[in-house]
Amino acid sequence: MNFSFSEDQVLLxxxxxxxxxxxxxxxxxxAMMHDPRGYDPGLWSEMAKLGWLGLPFPExxxxxxxxxxxxxxxxxxxxxxxxxxPYLPSVVLGGVGLLLGGSGGxxxxxxxxxxSGEKRATAALIEETLDWDPASTTATAVRxxxxxxxxxxxxxxxxxxxxxxxxxxxxxxEGLSLFLVDPxxxxxxxxxxxxxxxxxxxSELRLENVGVGANAVVGQPGGAGPLxxxxxxxxxxxxxxxxxxxxxxxxxxxxxxAKVREQFGQPIGSFQAIRHRCAEMLxxxxxxxxxxxxxAWALEAGAEDAAVAASICKSYVxxxxxxxxxxxxxxxxxxxxxxxxxxxxYMKRAKALEPLFGDAEFHRELVARHxxxxx
Amino acid sequence: xxxxxxxxxxxxxxxxRAWLEQNLPRTPIRTLDERRAWHRKxxxxxxxxxxxxxxxxxxxxxPMEQAIVADELARACAPAPTNxxxxxxxxxxxxVHGTEAQKKRxxxxxxxxxxxxxxxxxxxxxxxDLAALRASAEDRGDHFIVNGQKTWxxxxxxxxWGLLLARTDPAVAKxxxxxxxxxNMRQPGVEVRPLKQITGSSEFSEVFMTNARVEKSDxxxxxxxxxxxxxxxxxxxxxxxALARITSYASQYGRLVEAAxxxxxxxxxxxxxxIIRQKLGRIWAELxxxxxxxxxxxxxLERGEHPGAGGSLSKLSYSExxxxxxxxxxxxxxxxxxxxxxxxxxxxLEIDTAVGEQGTxxxxxxxxxAGTIYAGSSEIQKNVxxxxxxxxxxxxxxxxxxxxx
Numbered sequence: 074m075n076f077s078f079s080e081d082q083v084l085l086x087x088x089x090x091x092x093x094x095x096x097x098x099x100x101x102x103x104a105m106m107h108d109p110r111g112y113d114p115g116l117w118s119e120m121a122k123l124g125w126l127g128l129p130f131p132e133x134x135x136x137x138x139x140x141x142x143x144x145x146x147x148x149x150x151x152x153x154x155x156x157x158x159p160y161l162p163s164v165v166l167g168g169v170g171l172l173l174g175g176s177g178g179x180x181x182x183x184x185x186x187x188x189s190g191e192k193r194a195t196a197a198l199i200e201e202t203l204d205w206d207p208a209s210t211t212a213t214a215v216r217x218x219x220x221x222x223x224x225x226x227x228x229x230x231x232x233x234x235x236x237x238x239x240x241x242x243x244x245x246x247e248g249l250s251l252f253l254v255d256p257x258x259x260x261x262x263x264x265x266x267x268x269x270x271x272x273x274x275x276s277e278l279r280l281e282n283v284g285v286g287a288n289a290v291v292g293q294p295g296g297a298g299p300l301x302x303x304x305x306x307x308x309x310x311x312x313x314x315x316x317x318x319x320x321x322x323x324x325x326x327x328x329x330x331a332k333v334r335e336q337f338g339q340p341i342g343s344f345q346a347i348r349h350r351c352a353e354m355l356x357x358x359x360x361x362x363x364x365x366x367x368x369a370w371a372l373e374a375g376a377e378d379a380a381v382a383a384s385i386c387k388s389y390v391x392x393x394x395x396x397x398x399x400x401x402x403x404x405x406x407x408x409x410x411x412x413x414x415x416x417x418x419y420m421k422r423a424k425a426l427e428p429l430f431g432d433a434e435f436h437r438e439l440v441a442r443h444x445x446x447x448x
Numbered sequence: 449x450x451x452x453x454x455x456x457x458x459x460x461x462x463x464x465r466a467w468l469e470q471n472l473p474r475t476p477i478r479t480l481d482e483r484r485a486w487h488r489k490x491x492x493x494x495x496x497x498x499x500x501x502x503x504x505x506x507x508x509x510x511p512m513e514q515a516i517v518a519d520e521l522a523r524a525c526a527p528a529p530t531n532x533x534x535x536x537x538x539x540x541x542x543x544v545h546g547t548e549a550q551k552k553r554x555x556x557x558x559x560x561x562x563x564x565x566x567x568x569x570x571x572x573x574x575x576x577d578l579a580a581l582r583a584s585a586e587d588r589g590d591h592f593i594v595n596g597q598k599t600w601x602x603x604x605x606x607x608x609w610g611l612l613l614a615r616t617d618p619a620v621a622k623x624x625x626x627x628x629x630x631x632n633m634r635q636p637g638v639e640v641r642p643l644k645q646i647t648g649s650s651e652f653s654e655v656f657m658t659n660a661r662v663e664k665s666d667x668x669x670x671x672x673x674x675x676x677x678x679x680x681x682x683x684x685x686x687x688x689x690a691l692a693r694i695t696s697y698a699s700q701y702g703r704l705v706e707a708a709x710x711x712x713x714x715x716x717x718x719x720x721x722x723i724i725r726q727k728l729g730r731i732w733a734e735l736x737x738x739x740x741x742x743x744x745x746x747x748x749l750e751r752g753e754h755p756g757a758g759g760s761l762s763k764l765s766y767s768e769x770x771x772x773x774x775x776x777x778x779x780x781x782x783x784x785x786x787x788x789x790x791x792x793x794x795x796x797l798e799i800d801t802a803v804g805e806q807g808t809x810x811x812x813x814x815x816x817x818a819g820t821i822y823a824g825s826s827e828i829q830k831n832v833x834x835x836x837x838x839x840x841x842x843x844x845x846x847x848x849x850x851x852x853x
Contacts (some may be wrong), residue, residue, distance in 0.1 A: 074457065074512065075450050076740070076747040082449065138742035142449050252543030328838045341843040345827070348834035354834060356761055370451050385733040438722075439721050444732045448720045 078146070080239065081437075085139075086146045094156035099415040105157040105245040110235055112158035118190045119226065127188025128163055130172060135185035136352045141307065144169075145314040145365055152318025152426075155418040157272035159193050159232035166231070166304070167194020170240050173307075174251065174292035174300040183238065196240035197227035197278050198305065198430070207242060207249060207301035207432040214245035214252060220286040221245060222254055223384045225256035233263055233276040240291060241280065245293025248282070252285050260284070260430050263306035270425035272418065306383035309430040310368045313386045316426045319362045319419040323401035328418060330405055347404060354400050357393035364389045381443040384436035391433040393424040453741060457512055467493055476806065477527045480606060487529040487561040495521075496529055498558045502553040511749035515742075525699065527800045531789075533603055534565035535559040537612045541628075541681045545669045550630070566607035568631065568655060569678065570600040576828050578613075579623045579675060580847070583657060585614035592616070592629060593666075596636075596662040600822070604653030605642045607633045611681075612662070613674050622847060626841035630666040637661070647814045648788070678853060689744035690762060697773060698736050700797060700812070704728075706845035707795045708780050713796045717779060731776050737765050759837035764829040767819035774816040777809055785809050 096116055105111055105354060120126055129144050130136025131406035138142075144165070151160055153245035159246035166380065168187045171179055171194075199212055212225020223243045233239055239255045266275040292300050328351055329340030341347045371379040390429050398420035402409035409416045427433075452463070471493070478481050490496050498514045500506020507513075529535070539558045542550050557563040574581040582598025594614055601610070610631045617625035626776075633640065639661035642650035669677045703726065708719040718724050745762055748755050755762070778785040784795050788810050799807040807815070820826040834840040 074743065074746065074750075076744045078449060134801050305790065320469075328840065331840055339844070342834070342839045343839075345831065345844050347842070348838075348840050349827065349830040352764070352833035352837055353841060356765055356839060359761055360737045360741060360765060363744055364737050366449065366739040367451065367736075367743075370449050372450065374450075378450070382736070385736050388729065388733050388739055421699035434726060437726050439729075441725040441729035444701070445708070445719050445725065445728055447853050448722075448726070 076363075078142075082143060082146055084405075085143055086150060088123070089147050091214075092119075093156060095149055097154040099155075099418060102155050102157055102272050107242055108373050110375050111232070111274045112235070114190075117158060120160075121188065121190030124188075125188050127168070127184065128164065128324050130168060130184045130188055134180055135188035135445060140398070141310065141369040142366060144311060145369040145393055148311050148314040148421065149318040149321075149365070151358040152315035152419075152422060153322045153375070155272050155319065155422045159195065159235055159274075161315065162195035162231040162236065163187055163193040163312055165308055166196035166198075167236075167240060168249075168306045169236065170194075170196055170300075171291065173303050174297070176288075176291075178288065179291065180251070181276060183239070186237075193232065193239040194238045194240070195230060195232050195236040196304070197230040198242070198308075199228055199303070201226060201228060203228065203303060203428075205435055207298055207305070209247055210242045212241065212243035214243040214250055217284060218420055220284060221252065222284055223254065223280050224282055228277055229266065230276045230278045230427075232274050234274060235276055236263065236315075237280065241278075242297055242301055245294055247293075249295040249297045249301070250294045251291040251300060253289045253291060254280065254283055254285060268425055270393045270409070270421035272422060273307040273425045273432065302380075304313055305430055306380060307372060309387040309436065310372060310383050312426045312429050313361070313390040313394075314365050315367050316390050316423045319400075319423040319426075320354075320358050320390075320394040320397035321359065322419045323398045323416060323423075323446065324351070324358050327354065327401045327404040350400055350404060354397045358397055361390045361393045374386070382442075384431075385441040387431055388433040388436040388440060391427045395427055397403075411441065457516060460513055461520060461540050463518045464495070464517055465524075467495075468520060468524045468526060472524055480530065483527065483530045486530065486562050486826045490529050491560055497535055497539060500539060500559070504543060505549055505559045511746055512552055515689075515691045515746055518689050519695050522692040522695040523699070525798075525800070526541050526599065529561070531558060531564050531604075533567050533611075534561070537567055537681050538565045538609075538610075541668065541677065542592070542630075542722060544680065545628070545677050547665075549665060552770065554630070556677045563604060563608040566601050566633070566653075566655075568598040568601060569609040569611040569683075570831045571597060572599050575600070576825050577847075578678070579626065581615060581626065583614045583615055584618070585612075585616050585627060585629060585662065587616065592664070593659045593663040594629070594631065596657055596664055598657070599643070600657040601640075601651075601653045602651055604640045604655055605650065606631075606639075609633055611668075613678055614723050616671055616674075620672070623675045624672055625766070626678075627671050628668040628677045629662045629676035630668060631657075631660060631662050631710075636659060639753055643680075645814075646817070647811050649811075657740045677705070689743055690766065691739070692715070693766060694742055696799070697738075697770070700799070701732065701735060701773075703784050704777050704780060705799055706785070710785075710794060711780070711782065721730040724780060727776055727779070730738055731773055734772070741765060758833050760824070760832040761837070763823065763828055764833070768826060770816045770819050774809075774813040780811050781809055785813065 076441040079299055103154040124137045127136030128139050128147055132138045171183055214223045214420055225243055236256055239254045239256050241252045258283045261275045266277055331347050332340055334341050364386040368382040371382040381397060401416055408414050473486055494507050495517045498507040498509035502508050539555060542554055571581045585592040585594050610633050612629045612631045613626055614624050614629055616627040637658045639656040641654045643652045643654055644650055650759055707715050711718045786793050788808050795811055797809045835842055
């Protein structure tokens with residue numbers, strides 16, 4: 074039993090952090106807010122060259138052959154930098170989704186292209202009702218020749234505007250199925266949704282009789298339920314890692330500020346009211362670290378409690394990150410409320426991720442089902 | 449990262465489990481003698497003082513082995529051994545700071561529960577501000593004469609010996625004039641008065657010392673170094689047993705869910721109420737996060753690292769969690785939760801309180817209030833985290849300069 078990072082994992086964390094400290098300063102995050110694409114393709118291909126866009130893919134698919142723990146490590150660092158770009162959608166929703174359920178041909182086509190940064194992917198997991206349970210899907214797929222016609226309305230599709238392929242769940246004659254859809258093809262309409270975190274991008278995705286071929290089904294027709302649940306768990310843990318990174322940044326900034334900011338003739342960190350708040354922020358952030366990396370390990374190792382560990386992680390971190398980021402503003406006082414100061418970049422990122430892939434209440438019900446049975 | 453137990457540890461766990469199946473007492477322990485007998489049985493099997501050096505009767509065991517034994521004891525709802533302070537604090541203090549003569553004289557008897565120990569630290573006016581203690585030890589050449597009052601003395605009523613912090617020099621700054629002594633509790637001049645607590649039981653006592661005698665050979669460490677020694681011993685109170693604690697919580701949680709299945713509200717079992725489900729889900733998530741934290745702590749200990757101020761994070765986390773857990777239990781159990789007698793069997797909590805009584809939910813709820821006070825209150829832990837981990841500046845405090853009186 075060993076609950077600490079290996080030397081290679083520490084090396085990975087340090088190199089991602091060093092890269093982002095240099096390449097993704099707050100000025101970069103701010104610049105991307107006004108960029109039509111929202112991310113810097115140059116930086117993207119640098120990250121691809123370093124092997125980070127294919128971290129969890131097997132080497133034969135152009136990946137680094139690493140696991141969920143390494144993925145969480147990299148994503149925590151992205152959160153710490155409030156990195157603006159489609160990393161989680163492309164690598165996790167698209168890449169890991171295909172890795173979990175794609176055919177050999179689909180993996181050959183997409184994974185190396187995602188890993189090299191040439192192509193970007195995403196997934197459209199929720200609809201108007203905002204229910205993360207895959208069983209709630211109402212989009213439809215009807216047979217048409219060899220393939221299907223897919224129709225439906227998807228909400229909050231992350232980074233769809235720069236995606237080359239979208240994983241779209243729809244209900245077909247065989248039941249819930251997952252389709253690969255090109256967002257530029259006829260019948261697809263994208264409209265932008267703008268949230269508080271301008272480093273994230275969202276679209277509404279409307280599909281009207283979008284024709285896809287026989288080879289566009291991921292997994293078996295009618296068999297997408299378990300695949301989508303497995304993907305949702307991984308995405309939830311990765312989003313938690315990103316929230317953890319944002320929360321950590323907020324804790325670090327608060328502690329540094331509390332050491333130097335003086336009121337009543339003393340650094341505010343010497344007051345118990347501030348010191349105790351910082352200690353609580355650290356405690357919940359450390360607990361979040363435990364929750365994220367336990368769940369990441371459990372998913373990778375196929376541990377018995379992997380599913381519930383993922384839900385424990387998302388429910389715990391969603392709220393603790395919200396508190397840490399909120400408390401950071403409180404510690405900073407008025408300066409923390411300004412647009413000029415960087416704190417809000419991280420706070421907004423954590424807030425945007427909080428409801429994604431199931432909020433705390435959604436995952437707590439899954440935990441309750443595990444310990445107390447279904448209602 | 450690899451959170452699987454090694455084959456060696458899994459085999460060890462099996463061995464402990466098999467031993468417990470053979471040896472677990474079949475009837476409840478009611479007297480101190482019965483508890484001592486159970487203690488000796490555990491000791492002879494090598495399951496107590498496991499981390500102590502072999503030379504002093506210990507097992508030189510790894511932290512993981514110690515954690516596994518504690519965890520299996522909790523899993524089997526085994527009665528606690530006696531002499532918890534002797535094993536957990538006094539013994540390790542003597543191992544690290546004691547003289548060879550002290551080690552020979554005391555360690556074996558602590559291990560076998562031949563002599564029971566208490567810790568004479570807190571005073572009525574020195575709780576969180578422990579260094580403000582005033583009990584005095586006056587140098588009389590070959591011995592000290594001790595006067596003063598201690599309080600919150602766990603196991604005081606059954607103790608034969610006490611690990612005492614006393615002021616030997618009132619003229620220097622308050623952290624500097626304290627010495628650590630081993631005091632015989634069975635002598636004239638030492639009076640122990642059990643304190644009745646809010647639980648109705650008496651784990652704690654007050655201790656009055658009037659011209660009590662401590663031999664010079666029973667001084668631990670150097671004169672005036674008691675504070676530093678106490679800091680290391682306080683550290684032993686944290687950490688180690690975390691996994692076992694969580695296993696106990698988990699079995700209590702199982703009973704709570706059972707209770708929530710039986711109690712009904714608006715015509716349906718409470719466990720099907722979405723609000724109760726949210727709360728049950730939250731507490732289980734928190735309980736598991738505590739378990740992950742315990743595994744992280746064990747990783748550190750296994751590498752031979754001392755958790756240091758990290759122990760404060762752990763103590764703060766689990767003691768505050770325990771309060772939330774027991775508050776939820778009271779909420780779910782409603783009027784049943786407050787019962788100390790007469791609850792239907794299926795809604796009872798049967799925990800071993802280590803004083804020979806079976807605990808109830810009400811007892812566990814009240815006892816949870818102690819965890820955030822003893823061994824450094826939550827507020828003290830937050831100060832330690834703020835100052836030692838985060839490096840935040842200290843408060844300007846008058847007591848950090850000048851003499852103790």
